[in-house]
Amino acid sequence: MLSLRNLVKVYPGPVTALRGVDLDVPKGMFGLLGPNGAGKSTLMKILSGLLEPTSGEVTLDGLDLVRHPEALRPHLGYLPQEFGFYPYLSGQDMLRYLLELKGVSAPQGMKALCAQLLERVNLTFAAKRKVKEYSGGMRQRLGIAQALAGDPKLLIVDEPTAGLDPEERQRFYRLLAEVAHERTVLLSTHIVEDVAMLCPRFAVIRHGRVMAITSPTEAKAALHDTLFEGTVPPADMAAFQQAHRVTQAVLFEGRNRVRIHAAPGTPVPPGFERTPPTLEDAYLLLMKDAPEPRAPAPTATPAPASAPAVGA
Numbered sequence: 001m002l003s004l005r006n007l008v009k010v011y012p013g014p015v016t017a018l019r020g021v022d023l024d025v026p027k028g029m030f031g032l033l034g035p036n037g038a039g040k041s042t043l044m045k046i047l048s049g050l051l052e053p054t055s056g057e058v059t060l061d062g063l064d065l066v067r068h069p070e071a072l073r074p075h076l077g078y079l080p081q082e083f084g085f086y087p088y089l090s091g092q093d094m095l096r097y098l099l100e101l102k103g104v105s106a107p108q109g110m111k112a113l114c115a116q117l118l119e120r121v122n123l124t125f126a127a128k129r130k131v132k133e134y135s136g137g138m139r140q141r142l143g144i145a146q147a148l149a150g151d152p153k154l155l156i157v158d159e160p161t162a163g164l165d166p167e168e169r170q171r172f173y174r175l176l177a178e179v180a181h182e183r184t185v186l187l188s189t190h191i192v193e194d195v196a197m198l199c200p201r202f203a204v205i206r207h208g209r210v211m212a213i214t215s216p217t218e219a220k221a222a223l224h225d226t227l228f229e230g231t232v233p234p235a236d237m238a239a240f241q242q243a244h245r246v247t248q249a250v251l252f253e254g255r256n257r258v259r260i261h262a263a264p265g266t267p268v269p270p271g272f273e274r275t276p277p278t279l280e281d282a283y284l285l286l287m288k289d290a291p292e293p294r295a296p297a298p299t300a301t302p303a304p305a306s307a308p309a310v311g312a
């Protein structure tokens with residue numbers, strides 16, 4: 001179990017990126033969902049030992065990772081948001097180079113280890129191709145191959161599906177789901193679909209705080225019978241948004257196809273029909289309701305002991 005207690009990070013400025021994060025992450029896949037600037041990368045960098053927190057505790061199976069960051073290294077795999085590749089190296093040479101940099105030991109020989117990892121991420125067919133010829137999805141799979149070296153207990157993946165086309169994204173989801181059988185995988189993302197596809201549980205983070213810890217099923221169930229869909233002419237949209245809790249509005253045949261949240265007993269506009277809630281609705285409502293942060297907090301502001309369910 002990975003546990004975070006009252007984790008705070010204040011950058012010079014000061015910019016308070018984390019305002020007292022409490023989180024318990026069990027084995028399997030766990031999502032960290034939040035908009036740009038929420039503090040996800042800061043949290044991932046602290047967990048991967050690249051950044052020191054200002055205060056707070058991080059433990060992995062009881063091991064104190066703030067006091068003993070070196071103890072984490074053998075148990076950690078990390079796929080950062082920006083992953084540097086040498087475009088003219090082949091996939092297998094790039095992987096070998098990364099493993100050597102990481103200091104991974106390979107009792108069976110480095111060549112055999114690289115071949116085994118490439119096989120694990122379905123890249124054997126492209127082992128000898130130059131990385132510059134790899135698609136975005138293939139590069140991400142190569143990134144996972146290096147992160148899996150040493151069989152880490154904790155795998156941290158930061159925004160891994162950004163820029164992947166739908167087919168590559170599906171393939172990458174399957175790979176992540178497979179590797180999460182054996183370990184804790186913490187997936188940071190601002191893409192709701194990533195969480196809906198992969199995560200039995202997830203935390204929503206905004207302005208450096210955990211807003212909710214829930215599951216896709218719970219989050220949708222909390223909105224049962226409260227979502228309605230209808231159309232609104234573009235000219236009326238601004239006034240409509242003032243009057244209703246709009247979760248999503250997309251232009252369809254020149255009119256706005258709009259989804260609203262109406263609590264039981266609240267009037268529903270004419271022509272709007274009940275519709276099943278989606279995880280996107282739950283997430284967007286939570287973002288609407290998130291309080292703006294106060295002026296930069298120089299010290300820790302503890303998060304509530306137990307975060308509310310989405311939409312509750």
Ligand SMILES: Nc1ncnc2c1ncn2[C@@H]1O[C@H](COP(=O)(O)OP(=O)(O)OP(=O)(O)O)[C@@H](O)[C@H]1O
Nearest residue numbers: 011012015017034035036037038039040041042043
């Ligand atoms: N090195 C830094 N110095 C000062 N402020 C920083 C630094 N890195 C991040 N921040 C700020 O900390 C806050 C959280 O940033 P962070 O990158 O952790 O968010 P994020 O959720 O990962 O967003 P993104 O998806 O855009 O990377 C933001 O306000 C950001 O501007």
